Structures are given as structure tokens and as C-alpha cells.
Amino acid sequence: MASKEGNNDAQLKATLINCNLNANDANDFAEFEETLAKIDSILQGKGPCEDDSKAGGDAKEKINFDNLDVDNVRLKVKENRTVINKKSLDEDNVNQVKEMNQQSFMEQVEKDANDRAEARAKAEYEAELQRSQGNEAFRSQKYEKAILHYDKAILKVKDSAITYCNRALCYIKLQNYKRALKDCQFVLEKLQETHLRAWLYQAHAYKGLKQDDKFEKSVAKAREHNPKQVAYIDKYIKQLEAEV
Template sequence: MSKGDMDEDFLNFESKVNQVMRLLEDMAVANKTDAEGGATKKPEIKTEISEHDFIVSVRQDRTLLNRKAANQREQVDQTGPQQLDKYTFMQQMEEDAVERAKVRKERERIAQHFRSLGNDAFRKQSYEKAIQMYTKAIEHVKDSPILYNNRALSYLKLRNCKRAIIDADYVINKLDEKNLRSWLYRGAAYLRLGDEKNYETSIKFAKKNNNKEIDYITAFQEKLKADF
């Protein structure tokens, strides 16, 4: 083999070696690219809190605190009006009580006027007029035993015994179960109706509920029987 042939072979070999090296480099680069581009990138696990993360945490905490504060303000805002409403309600109740007292006083004044007229009519033996006046008085004050008793006695004078019993029973059942005059007028009405049993019952309860008035009750019984 001539020297020229050997040089050519060497060059050819060197050229092939270079090609092989470049090929290997290209393969290495290709593998690296595939590895970076094709493989699934694992999430980075942080072992430290960076300044950025801390700020975010602070913002989150502030957000939570702000929400909590807002909720507290909302509760205060809700409680405040309720307390105010309670105060306003109590104040209104007091004002209403004062107003009711004024109205009651005025009603009592008017009722007393009609009661006086009724008493005057009764003394003049104008029993029907007396009943009218007592009725007007009751329209203004419905819880006065005196007015019902006065009207019951007026009914008794007119021999309207059943109506007298109604007034007497109203006092006993609704206003004052121990009322002496109501029990006595009730007894008188039943006696005039010929109902001895209810008469005795009325007298018995009159004595039971008013044991300090036995003498007065006895005197009433004697006068009542004397009128028959």
C-alpha cells in the first residue's frame, strides 16, 4: 500500500471517528431533551417557608381576622338594636302605664258622677232611674263591686230578684268572692223567690267569709224576714 493510500485511509477513519463522536453527542443531547421534555415533572417539595409564603400566610390570617371582626361587628350591630328595642319597649310600656292610669282616673271620675246620681235617685225611691245611673257608671268602671251591689239592691226594690242575683253572682265569681253585701243580696233575692236552700247557702257563706260581721248578718236576716 502506497503512502498516499495510507493517508487517505487514516483520514477516512478520522472522519468516521468524528462522525461517531458527533453522533454520540447528538444522542446524548437528544436523550437529555427527551428526559426534560417528555418525563412528568415532580412537584417541588418545599422544606422552608419563604418570605413570599409568609406574607401570603399573614394575608390569609388577616383575612380570617377581618372576617372574624366583621362577624363580631355584625353580632354587635344585631345585638345593639335588640337592646335598643328592649329599652324602647320598656320605655313605651312605662308611658303606656302612665297613660292608662290617666284614662282610668278619668273613667273613675265619670263613674263616680253617675254613682252619685244613682244614689240620689235611690233615696228618692226612683229605682229605675237609679239602675240607669249605676249602669252608666259600670260602663266606665267594670270592676267595682259597689256599683253592682247598688244596682242589685235597686233590682230587689223593684222585685226583679233574678236580675239582682245576676249582679250579686258577678261580684262573687269575678270580683270579690267574700263580698258581704253580694252574699246578703243574693240570699234576699232567693228568699223572695221562695228558694230556702239557696237562701241558707248564701247566708252560710256570708258568715263564713265575714265572721266578724255575724251581728250585722243576723240583724239583716231579722229585718229581711220582717218585710215578708
């Protein structure tokens, strides 16, 4: 192989000399041509680089850049990056929404509690004004007027046992015993089972309706739920029987 390349070089030099080039110029041109040939051989995969890589046994698979779909590679990278970023963004958004929802919920709960407390305080104040006017009317024996004030007080605060009992006593004074029973029973069943005045006014209403058995049961319940008030209960019943 070396002998053949040497013959080719000698032949090339002779040709160049015959073309009126001096020996030095011919040698330079021949070396230039040889260099070009080596470069061409390397580019075509036939040069020393290919041989060395094969000899070492570590030849790497060549990439065919002519058939490489650059747009496809770019698209895949872009798609993968988009998926990763989207997942991260979704998780961040979910966490942020959860945090905002929890914070907003707690703020709303606190606001609702404050609003309810404020509304309750206002309602109790207005109910107390109506109840005071009702008490004043009761002392003046204006029972119907007193009932109107107690009605307004109950509209403001619907769970006041005192107001229901005050209204029940007005109905008793007007001998509207059935209506008095409703107020007493509401207190005992819905608000406070042990309420002393509710038991006594219920007993009073049953006495007015001449239902002695229910009268006795109401008195017994009054004593049962209020053992420390037995003296007061006996005094009230004695006064009631004297009036009847």
C-alpha cells in the same frame, strides 16, 4: 478561572489600545466592562450573591415576581379584610340592636303603665260621678233611673263590687229578683267571695223567689265569711222577714 478572566482582560486592553485609546483610558473602559459583566451575572443568578447564600446553607426560596398574580393577592387581602370587618360590624350591630330593643321595650312598658294608670283614674272618676247620681236617684226611690246611672258606671269600671250591689238592690226594689241574683253572683264569683252585701242581697233575692233552702245557705255563707258582722246580719234578716 482567575487565569482565564485575566487573559480576557489583557486581550480586551490590547484591543482597546489598538483602537487608538491610551493605556489609562483602556484600563478604565476594561474595568467598566468588568463591572457590567458582574452586574449581569448577579441579575442572572450566577454571581457571588448566589454562591454565598448556597454556601451558608440558608438559601431562601426566590420569589418569581414575573408569575406573581398581584391582583389575586390584593383580592385575597381585600376579601379577608372584608370578612373580618363584616363580622365585627355584624356583632356591633347585633349588640346595638339588642341594647336599643331593650331600652325601647322598657320605655314602652313604662309608657303603657302610665297610660293605663291615667286611663284607670279617669274611668274611676267618671264612674264615681255616675254612681253618685245613681245613689241620689235611689234615695228618691227612682230605681229605674238609678239603674241607668249604675249601668254607665259599670261601663267605665267593670270590677266595682259596690256598683253591682247597688244595682242589685234596685232590682230587688223592683222585684226583679232574677236580675238581682246575676249581679250578686257576679260579685261573689268574679270579684270578692266574702262581700257581705252580695251575700245578703242574694239571700234577699232567693227569699223573694221563695227558694228558702238557697236563702238559708246564703245567710249561712254571709255569717261564715263575715263573723264580725253577725249582729248586722241578724238585724238585716229580721227586717227582711218582717217585710215579707
